[in-house]
Amino acid sequence: RKEVEQDPGPFNVPEGATVAFNCTYSNSASQSFFWYRQDCRKEPKLLMSVYSSGNEDGRFTAQLNRASQYISLLIRDSKLSDSATYLCAVIGVDYKLSFGAGTTVTVRA
């Protein structure tokens, strides 16, 4: 079983729609959680850290569910510029960052 798993998508949504997707992790002792955004042929860029209480940054909301071992990302009022691959990343007890393979989101006009 992979340490971090994501639905690869793609999620095709119209502008203005809300899109949400999850990421599951296998190690219950994992310590830190992140969402990165990666554009085609570019490096991952930190979108947001995910805290136990959940956190929001503008149109983006991240939640952590430790009991069920998943994190989620919700994008409200989708923009064309939100089209990207969203990588979930988890730091385990070995302090190493494990990535999911990414969820592709395409926002259409």
Place this chain on the structure above:
Amino acid sequence: DAMVIQNPRYQVTQFGKPVTLSCSQTLNHNVMYWYQQKSSQAPKLLFHYYDKDFNNEADTPDNFQSRRPNTSFCFLDIRSPGLGDAAMYLCATSFDPTSGSTDTQYFGPGTRLTVL
């Protein structure tokens, strides 16, 4: 601006011809990482340095080596590139996550390696 810089951005090499990729950082982070990312796959950690302490992943091929001459620079050497080594190579940095500091990793723009 403080950042992670990788050179070159694109590298073309021939099968079996050694290649070196470089990474530098102005963030003063003491941990540096090298990842390999193939198309539609997750970045895969190859190795990392805590200061000068080198940590190799168990499944990283011997073909891949690394050097960190100082805090700011780190190099990835591929001794005999094969066709399967064509990928994006990402350098990342962070503070020491064991120290209680933030464990967020920041990535350079990557070097895209093509093997002919």
